[in-house]
Amino acid sequence: MALSLAVSACAGPGNLFGSKKSSDSRPVIAVSFYPLAEIVQRVAGDTVQLLQLTPAGKEPHETDISAQQLVELSKADVVFYLGDGFQPSVEKAIKNLPSTVTTIDLLQSVEELPQGSDKEYCLPACPNNNPPDPHVWLDPNNMSEMAITVAAEISKVKSLSSTTPLTEGLTTYAEELQKVGALIDTTFKKCERPQLVTSHDAFMYFAVRAHLITMPITGVDPEVEPSAKDLEGTAFYTKERGVTTVFYEKMLPRAFADTLAKMIGAKVESIDAVETISEKDLKAGATYISIMKSNIRKIAAGLGCK
Ligand SMILES: [Zn+2]
Incomplete structure (x- = not known):
């Protein structure tokens, strides 16, 4: 359980679960599950401390936020998550955070589609009364859109070192995502x-x-x-x-x-x-x-x- 609470120095995607140093003055950015952790890591690198709520290798839909995690979360500067019932325990925890924590539902940054939008019975478009599908990250374009919001929100945090621009990380990552998107377009x-x-x-x-x-x-x-x-x-x-x-x-x-x-x-x-x-x-x-x-x-x- 300790692993799931840990805050890392954010040195790379393989090092998301280090331990928090109390002397560390960098902003604490919390994310609800892996793809959002990668976005923060690529955009902000080690200018922030990363707190990931879903432990590595655990299925995120059923993530349970413990009382101890809630305490950690209440000290974060920004929390990024996906709403619409993807992780109900995270959404519930977010409602109980103090107003000092900025909470961002990244589904607001992308165009969410109704469930079934790809299905034969829905084509060309599913009715809008179908509930929205939160699995937006599986189109790399949506990862880019979320990365733009993440960079903008982290830039607003006062304790962020002003000498480190986030645009460089964002640009490089967005280019890689664009290439994966292009690969989908040409392969299928x-x-x-x-x-x-x-x-x-x-x-x-x-x-x-x-x-x-x-x-x-x-x-x-x-x-x-x-x-x-x-x-x-x-x-x-x-x-x-x-x-x-x-x-x-x-x-x-x-x-x-x-x-x-x-x-x-x-x-x-x-x-x-x-x-x-x-x-x-x-x-x-x-x-x-x-x-x-x-x-x-x-x-x-x-x-x-x-
Ligand atoms: Zn799923």
């Missing part, structure tokens, strides 16, 4: 099988960008298990469309993906919704950018894209 121009079968409904923004259609085994919340009837429906749909690969998410249980693959005679392959990165992978240098490139390569192979 023509796919033999545009149905992307995944463990949970996380990849809608990726699918919209890539002109694919997701077929998740569970919903937006990965904790809700599919019934046998749901699984049969998914098997019928995916078999009818000639799906040959069922993708499971590295950080989630893969039993349902294995079952579905068996039912339709498909193979299984892992992808990663970048909701969290294990400490081991962080140490090995994994980042949002490297994981997205790997996702693009595997999805393109599984869907027969040229």
Whole structure:
């Protein structure tokens, strides 16, 4: 548990979990889960102390904010998070913070789409009364938009060293994100099988960008298990469309993906919704950018894209 509270010197994405020094006068920037930590690290580097609320390798939807974390959080200068029910415990904690803490819901920085916007029954557009989908970071363009807000908000913190401009970090990171976005645009121009079968409904923004259609085994919340009837429906749909690969998410249980693959005679392959990165992978240098490139390569192979 101590690891989840720790504030780091922010030396690199692999070093997000160091320990806080009381003599440290740098601003404390809290983030609710991994992709936001990477944004802060890339934009502000070691000019800030980073407090990450979801421990490395833990699934963020069900993150529970402890009383001790709440104490740490109340000392932060800025808290960045995603609302709309993505992490209910974080949203609840934020409501109880003193007014000295600036709280920023980064979903306000991007265009959120209604759930199902990539689905056949929704195209060309899902009705606006579908609830919004918070998995916005899976389109790199939304990462850039959130990074712009993060840089602007951190720049406003009084204790930030004025000698260190954040524009340099922001520009470099935005360029890398733009390249990943361009890779999506060029890789998925023509796919033999545009149905992307995944463990949970996380990849809608990726699918919209890539002109694919997701077929998740569970919903937006990965904790809700599919019934046998749901699984049969998914098997019928995916078999009818000639799906040959069922993708499971590295950080989630893969039993349902294995079952579905068996039912339709498909193979299984892992992808990663970048909701969290294990400490081991962080140490090995994994980042949002490297994981997205790997996702693009595997999805393109599984869907027969040229
Ligand atoms: Zn999710």
